[in-house]
Amino acid sequence: MRHILIFGAGKSASHLIRFLLKSAQSQELHLTIADLQVSHLDRFNEYSDHFTAIPLDVADFEKRQFFVKQSDLVISMLPAALHIEVAKECLLYKKHLVTASYVSPELKAMNQEVTDSGLIFLNEIGCDPGIDHMSAMETIDKIKARGGKMLLFESFTGGLIAPESDNNLWNYKFTWNPRNVVLAGQGGAAKFIQEGSYKYIPYQHLFRRTEFLDIDGYGKFEAYANRDSLSYREVYGLSDVKTMYRGTIRKIGFSRAWHVFVQLGMTDDSYKIEHSEDLTYREFVNLFLPYHPTDSVELKFRHALKIDQDDIIWDKFLSLDLFSRTKKINLKNASPAQALQKILMDNWTLSSEDKDMIVMCHKFGYELNGQQKQIESTMVVIGEDDVFTAMSKTVGLPVAIAALAILNGEIQTPGVIIPVKSEIYVPVMKALEEQMISFNEKEVPYTSYNTLHL
Amino acid sequence: MRHILIFGAGKSASHLIRFLLKSAQSQELHLTIADLQVSHLDRFNEYSDHFTAIPLDVADFEKRQFFVKQSDLVISMLPAALHIEVAKECLLYKKHLVTASYVSPELKAMNQEVTDSGLIFLNEIGCDPGIDHMSAMETIDKIKARGGKMLLFESFTGGLIAPESDNNLWNYKFTWNPRNVVLAGQGGAAKFIQEGSYKYIPYQHLFRRTEFLDIDGYGKFEAYANRDSLSYREVYGLSDVKTMYRGTIRKIGFSRAWHVFVQLGMTDDSYKIEHSEDLTYREFVNLFLPYHPTDSVELKFRHALKIDQDDIIWDKFLSLDLFSRTKKINLKNASPAQALQKILMDNWTLSSEDKDMIVMCHKFGYELNGQQKQIESTMVVIGEDDVFTAMSKTVGLPVAIAALAILNGEIQTPGVIIPVKSEIYVPVMKALEEQMISFNEKEVPYTSYNTLHL
Numbered sequence: 041m042r043h044i045l046i047f048g049a050g051k052s053a054s055h056l057i058r059f060l061l062k063s064a065q066s067q068e069l070h071l072t073i074a075d076l077q078v079s080h081l082d083r084f085n086e087y088s089d090h091f092t093a094i095p096l097d098v099a100d101f102e103k104r105q106f107f108v109k110q111s112d113l114v115i116s117m118l119p120a121a122l123h124i125e126v127a128k129e130c131l132l133y134k135k136h137l138v139t140a141s142y143v144s145p146e147l148k149a150m151n152q153e154v155t156d157s158g159l160i161f162l163n164e165i166g167c168d169p170g171i172d173h174m175s176a177m178e179t180i181d182k183i184k185a186r187g188g189k190m191l192l193f194e195s196f197t198g199g200l201i202a203p204e205s206d207n208n209l210w211n212y213k214f215t216w217n218p219r220n221v222v223l224a225g226q227g228g229a230a231k232f233i234q235e236g237s238y239k240y241i242p243y244q245h246l247f248r249r250t251e252f253l254d255i256d257g258y259g260k261f262e263a264y265a266n267r268d269s270l271s272y273r274e275v276y277g278l279s280d281v282k283t284m285y286r287g288t289i290r291k292i293g294f295s296r297a298w299h300v301f302v303q304l305g306m307t308d309d310s311y312k313i314e315h316s317e318d319l320t321y322r323e324f325v326n327l328f329l330p331y332h333p334t335d336s337v338e339l340k341f342r343h344a345l346k347i348d349q350d351d352i353i354w355d356k357f358l359s360l361d362l363f364s365r366t367k368k369i370n371l372k373n374a375s376p377a378q379a380l381q382k383i384l385m386d387n388w389t390l391s392s393e394d395k396d397m398i399v400m401c402h403k404f405g406y407e408l409n410g411q412q413k414q415i416e417s418t419m420v421v422i423g424e425d426d427v428f429t430a431m432s433k434t435v436g437l438p439v440a441i442a443a444l445a446i447l448n449g450e451i452q453t454p455g456v457i458i459p460v461k462s463e464i465y466v467p468v469m470k471a472l473e474e475q476m477i478s479f480n481e482k483e484v485p486y487t488s489y490n491t492l493h494l
Numbered sequence: 495m496r497h498i499l500i501f502g503a504g505k506s507a508s509h510l511i512r513f514l515l516k517s518a519q520s521q522e523l524h525l526t527i528a529d530l531q532v533s534h535l536d537r538f539n540e541y542s543d544h545f546t547a548i549p550l551d552v553a554d555f556e557k558r559q560f561f562v563k564q565s566d567l568v569i570s571m572l573p574a575a576l577h578i579e580v581a582k583e584c585l586l587y588k589k590h591l592v593t594a595s596y597v598s599p600e601l602k603a604m605n606q607e608v609t610d611s612g613l614i615f616l617n618e619i620g621c622d623p624g625i626d627h628m629s630a631m632e633t634i635d636k637i638k639a640r641g642g643k644m645l646l647f648e649s650f651t652g653g654l655i656a657p658e659s660d661n662n663l664w665n666y667k668f669t670w671n672p673r674n675v676v677l678a679g680q681g682g683a684a685k686f687i688q689e690g691s692y693k694y695i696p697y698q699h700l701f702r703r704t705e706f707l708d709i710d711g712y713g714k715f716e717a718y719a720n721r722d723s724l725s726y727r728e729v730y731g732l733s734d735v736k737t738m739y740r741g742t743i744r745k746i747g748f749s750r751a752w753h754v755f756v757q758l759g760m761t762d763d764s765y766k767i768e769h770s771e772d773l774t775y776r777e778f779v780n781l782f783l784p785y786h787p788t789d790s791v792e793l794k795f796r797h798a799l800k801i802d803q804d805d806i807i808w809d810k811f812l813s814l815d816l817f818s819r820t821k822k823i824n825l826k827n828a829s830p831a832q833a834l835q836k837i838l839m840d841n842w843t844l845s846s847e848d849k850d851m852i853v854m855c856h857k858f859g860y861e862l863n864g865q866q867k868q869i870e871s872t873m874v875v876i877g878e879d880d881v882f883t884a885m886s887k888t889v890g891l892p893v894a895i896a897a898l899a900i901l902n903g904e905i906q907t908p909g910v911i912i913p914v915k916s917e918i919y920v921p922v923m924k925a926l927e928e929q930m931i932s933f934n935e936k937e938v939p940y941t942s943y944n945t946l947h948l
Contacts (some may be wrong), residue, residue, distance in 0.1 A: 168859070229759055229830075234785040238768050239832070241782070242759025244698035247783065270768075305683055313725075314692050328695070330703065331688040331943055458786025489785055 041066050042447050045135075047098065047126060048117035049075040049163060052140075052216075054427050056117065056436030057084060057091075060443070067444060072107055074098075074297045083427075098122055109133050113443055116141075117436075123147065127161060140166025140435050143456060151456040160451060164458040167398060167434035168197040171419070171472070172466035173275075173458060174438070176402055179417060181223045185407045190281050191412065192487060193403030196253060196263045198289025199431050202395035203258070203420045207240060209356045211291030213388045215396035215423075215431050217481035222307055222381045224288065225323055230265035232285040233273075235489045241265055247299035253289065255418055256480065263287035264295050275460060283489065289399050297356045301380060302328055304328040309377035321364040323355050324379050328423035360387050371422060373485050382448050390426040397422050398430040401481075405486050412486035417444075417479045433478060441471040495522050496901050499561050500578060501552065502571035503529040506670075508592075508881050510890030511538060511545075513929075514897070518544035521898060526561055528552075528881060537881070552576055563587050565899055571597075571890075574725060577601065581615060590614060590651050590899045594620025594889050597910060605910040617876055618912040619896045621852060621888035622651040624847075625873070625926070627729075627912060627918035628892070630935050633871060634730060635916065637860045645866065646859030647726075650707055650717045652743025653885050656849035656876045657712070663810045665745030669843045669850035669877075676761055676835045678742065684719035686736050686739045687727075689943045695719055701753035707743065709853055709872055710934065717741030718749050729914060737943065745855050750753070751810045754799050755834060758782040763831035770828035775818040778833050792817055814841050850877040852884040854933075859940050866940035871933045888931060897926040 060071055071091035073081060078093035092383055094338060096103055098118060108129045110115060113136040116126045122143040127147055130137040136159055143163045153159050164170055172195055180190060201213045214221060230241040234331065241249050241358050250262040266286040301307050313319070313327065322337055329340040341347070341363075347354050359385055360368060367386070369379045378466050400419040405412065423430035442464065445451045450467050459465055472478065503511060509574055514525055524577055525545040527535060530548035550557055552572060562583045567590040571581045574595040581601055584591040592615055597617045608615050616622055626649055634644060637805050655667045668675060684695040695703050703715040720740040727733050759782050767773070767781065776791055786796045795801070795817075797827040801808050814837055815821060821840070844850065852909060859866065877884035897919065899905045904921050926932065944946040 130841065228764055229767070235783055235787070238781055239763075239783075239785060240759055240762075240767070242757075242762055245757060294943065303696075303699060305694055305699065308683055308694075308696055310682055311685070311694075313694070327692055330523055331691055331693060334690070369831065 041070050043070050043072065043111045043114060044443060044447075045072045045074065045111035045283050046115045046117065047096075047104075047122075048072050048119075049073045049078065049081060049093075049418055050431050051427065051429070052118065052435050053117045054436065055082075055433040056115070056440045057442045058428070059086035059437055062400050062446065063440075067447075072111065073348070074104075075255065094101065098125070099383070105129055105133075111135055113138065113447055115439060115443055117439075120144070123163075124387060125391045130161070131157065131159065136443075136446050137161045138165060138439055138446070139163045139241070140170055140439050141338070142169060143458060144156040147456055156453045160446050160453070160454055161456045162442055162446065162459065162464070163456070165201075165438045165464075166436075168400070168432065170438045170459065172197055172400060172402075172460040172469060174458050174469050175400070175417065175419070176276060176404075177460045177462075177463050178179060178469060179404050179415060179481070180278070181407075183189065183404060183415070184406070185409060188408040188413070189410050190278055190404065190406050191279055192283040192414070193281055194283065194403040194487075195283045196261075196286070196289050196399075196401045198261065198263070198377065198399045199291065200291065200397045200399060201390075202397040202430075205390075205394040205396075206291070208387065209359045210294055210297065210354070210388070212294050213390055213394065213396070213427060214385065215390065217389070218249070218381050218385055219377075222377045222384070223309055224358050225261045225264065225267070226307070228267055230267050230269075232265055232269035232282050233281075233286065236282045237391070241268045244302060247295040247302060249289075252292070253401060254402060257421065258399065258420060260292055261289045261399065262292050262295055269364070273396045277460070288299070293353070293356075297353050300320065300347075300357070303345065306376045306380045309375045311375045312375055316369055317372045319369045319379070321362055321367045321369070321383055324369055324383075325362055328376075362386065390429075392426050394426055396406070396426075396429045396431055402479075403487060412488070414486045415481055417481045418486045419477065419479045421477055428435060433475075437475055437477060438468055441468050445471075495815075496523050497565045498527065498567050498569060498790050498897060498901075499526045500569045500571065500819065501528050501558075501564035501576075501631075501666070501829045503527045503532065503535060503547075504571070505775055505881065505883070506889050507571045508883070508890065509887040510894045511535075512882070513545050513554045513891055513894040515541035517894075517898065524564065528558075528561060536695050537664065538581065538647055552579070558894055559583055559587075561873070562589060562595065565589055565591065569593070569893060571893075574598070577617075577874050578693045584615070585611065585613065588895075591615045592893055592900070593655055594893050597624060597912060601910055611833075612908045614900050614908055615910045616896055616900065616905070616918070617910070619892045619918075619922070620890075621653075621885065621892070622854070624913065625888055625931070626651055626854060626856075627914050628923050629854070629871060630730060631914045632919050633856065633858050633869060633924060633935070634732070634891040637858060637869070638935045639863075640862060642860040642862040642867070643765055644732055644858065644860050646857065646868070647730065647735055648737065648739045648741070648855075648857040648941075650715075650718070650741045650855045652715065652853045654743065654745060654851045654853060655844075656851040657841075659844075659848040659850075660745070662841065663806070663813045664748055664842070666748055666842055667850070668839065669844065669883060672835050672842070673831075676831045676838070677763055679718065679721070680761070680763070682721055684723075686719055686723035687735075688735045688737050688739065689736065691783055698756060698890075701749040701756060704744075704749045705741070706746070707836075709855060709857060709874065710887040712853065712874060714718055714746055715743050715853065716746050717743050718748055727853060729912070737859065743855070747807070747810075751807050754801075754807070755810070757799065760830045760834045763829045766829055767833065768878055769828045770823055770833060771800050772821045773833070775816055775821045775823070775837055778837075782830075786857050815836065820883075844880040844883075848880055850880075850885055851875065852888045853898045856933075857941060866942070868938050869935055871935045871939045872932065873933045875931055891929055892922055892928060892932065895922050899925075 074094040074096040269286040328380045398421045402417045421430040528548040528550040723740040852875045856871045858869045875884040
């Protein structure tokens with residue numbers, strides 16, 4: 041019997057847990073699932089022989105250690121900042137660790153010790169980061185093996201609402217942490233390289249510098265640039281590539297409307313609003329508009345943002361009830377971002393029958409035998425409902441599959457690692473395909489931004 | 495003989511030093527002037543009996559202490575972050591301290607010890623902060639003494655170029671630290687209150703939310719909001735005032751053009767540009783514009799920023815040689831803000847005969863005997879040349895005058911203080927008037943933003 045300890049059993053872990061429980065018999069697994077609340081684990085009662093639910097506050101140091109000690113492998117689905125404490129205990133008690141989060145500098149610094157202990161601390165093995173790394177490296181390695189020289193790599197991912205549940209004007213609902221959506225793009229300029237030219241986009245321009253994207257069978261989407269595309273050049277072994285861009289996918293028109301919030305300062309999380317708890321939505325909006333004793337908040341909003349009478353964008357704001365005189369923020373010491381999140385959650389929360397959708401798209405431009413070629417590779421995953429979401433599936437299944445591959449000795453190289461080597465991506469991508477997470481690859485004409493050469 | 499030790503003898507200290515040296519005989523003063531370089535103090539050679547120039551690196555702890563010990567009062571004109579070390583030594587050796595900088599939290603925390611030692615650490619006694627505090631409090635106290643109730647306080651200051659030297663399209667030159675000009679407004683939303691309504695302006699909108707301002711004899715100006723107007727309510731005893739606004743003055747049109755740099759992200763100081771040293775000005779601008787193989791940087795710039803063919807704003811950018819194919823940034827690891835500063839310094843540096851100008855304007859709205867009234871108070875100071883600037887005069891003279899007033903026992907209340915009490919502002923404002931720094935006060939109709947009441 042192999043013991044897997046899972047920290048954090050929230051929404052994002054539903055597929056992870058179900059997959060491991062379904063495999064429990066054949067793989068001889070027992071799961072210990074620790075979370076602040078465990079009552080929602082009732083939904084897995086048919087597998088009750090195979091897991092133990094433990095109510096646990098991660099701040100409870102002793103209890104945490106007790107369970108780490110008893111396990112063979114630890115999966116942390118906790119907020120990223122909490123991984124480092126779990127990692128220290130895994131090192132102490134010689135346990136493997138799997139997370140879906142970015143490697144923090146603190147975690148990276150443990151690499152030597154982890155390697156010396158023969159342990160595997162595998163991170164960034166969720167959806168993005170995770171499936172993006174693996175699917176990209178699989179194709180890049182294939183192109184290189186054929187003798188191709190990589191010229192261009194662009195990668196786009198979006199957590200969206202499925203077409204059958206897409207029933208608001210923003211074509212968007214929260215399928216993941218709403219706070220991250222409100223703060224998206226903050227904390228530094230977006231950086232990428234295009235045809236050898238470095239490009240930098242500041243936050244205040246980010247949502248107006250989108251580009252369009254076609255996904256077979258799903259139509260046109262838009263994407264805004266992720267913060268750092270440059271550091272991936274080294275990670276992917278693409279240091280001399282001419283174009284490297286990573287972006288976030290939205291339905292068309294979302295970004296132009298979101299830009300209005302950015303311009304007004306409503307996504308700012310750096311200060312607290314005075315008397316925020318008493319504000320109506322209307323008064324909240326008015327904080328960011330010039331004072332006038334009689335002009336309506338609506339007209340000031342339209343004027344400041346130059347929104348024409350016949351622009352459908354206006355109806356997007358109306359649909360949020362942004363100018364309500366009765367609905368209140370009801371949050372003490374809220375930042376603008378927190379107040380905006382409250383308003384959006386009224387409108388963008390998944391209902392129980394809503395389905396989400398993950399879209400991922402890569403473009404690989406390369407030169408082979410003097411010819412410029414391109415592969416486009418896309419993945420679309422639709423959720424089952426508001427618990428077994430596509431987000432939870434694409435994050436949780438790679439984690440679960442990789443955890444099994446470590447226990448079964450398929451993944452062996454020790455260290456603080458991410459899934460960019462074939463030892464990891466081959467078995468994981470194969471198992472994901474069996475779970476209906478797969479990419480559709482096709483040859484397309486090379487995307488030369490340098491149209492003079494065409 | 496009283497010994498004054500001055501740390502920092504750069505441009506901003508020219509008037510301070512000259513004033514104290516002129517008073518040296520009658521006031522029985524000896525100055526010790528410490529700076530990294532002291533060769534430029536040659537200009538004061540006619541007063542060589544009254545001062546000693548000391549080449550000193552402020553990091554030289556022992557030498558610094560040696561001179562603090564020998565003085566009666568220390569004036570620190572160093573960058574604000576360095577005051578705290580000097581302050582600790584002043585406390586240790588029981589010396590008074592005068593600075594023109596904002597009181598840092600660390601300095602504020604020393605208040606009890608400073609008070610117990612009977613010492614005076616007087617700060618914020620330059621121009622802004624300094625003359626603004628004193629001139630505002632003088633009028634506010636006068637209005638309150640008459641039985642008036644303050645309703646509105648607005649205060650504007652600008653370091654500008656004098657009309658006779660105003661010969662570029664931006665109507666602006668660097669008369670103070672260029673870096674502060676490039677970074678102005680960053681680090682948080684501007685906050686103020688207008689007719690009882692809180693207002694917040696994010697950096698990305700700051701330079702488009704200006705208001706106009708008339709200064710008698712000097713025409714129209716514009717002002718953008720300072721970061722924090724709200725905290726001044728308490729400092730000035732105006733906690734229940736309905737309108738409180740502080741702003742920075744520019745010549746009309748400056749802010750709208752500056753906003754273009756903000757939008758593009760050229761004022762960002764949070765990251766370093768790759769290969770910045772090799773970039774031409776043109777290539778630098780192109781970093782912030784979409785890639786295109788043939789469209790000119792000029793057209794992409796105009797298009798992204800929606801600059802019409804017939805808009806004079808375009809000539810402002812041309813005048814900076816922003817699209818030069820030959821001029822280079824020539825700075826390693828430069829942030830966008832540092833690169834932009836380099837370009838602007840080519841164009842906006844004072845020539846030796848250029849004169850600068852300080853403009854300050856206060857609006858005091860109040861109610862007296864049931865009537866709404868308003869006082870407008872303005873100060874304009876013109877510099878002599880590029881060394882004896884208006885900036886140096888309005889910063890340095892209040893410091894010098896206050897230092898003398900402390901030595902002569904006119905200012906006696908100990909502690910870490912700022913000049914908002916009559917004990918300080920009365921003698922200092924009187925002495926400033928003798929130096930031709932004075933306000934022109936007039937009654938005007940009350941500025942009600944609430945026009946329904948008119």
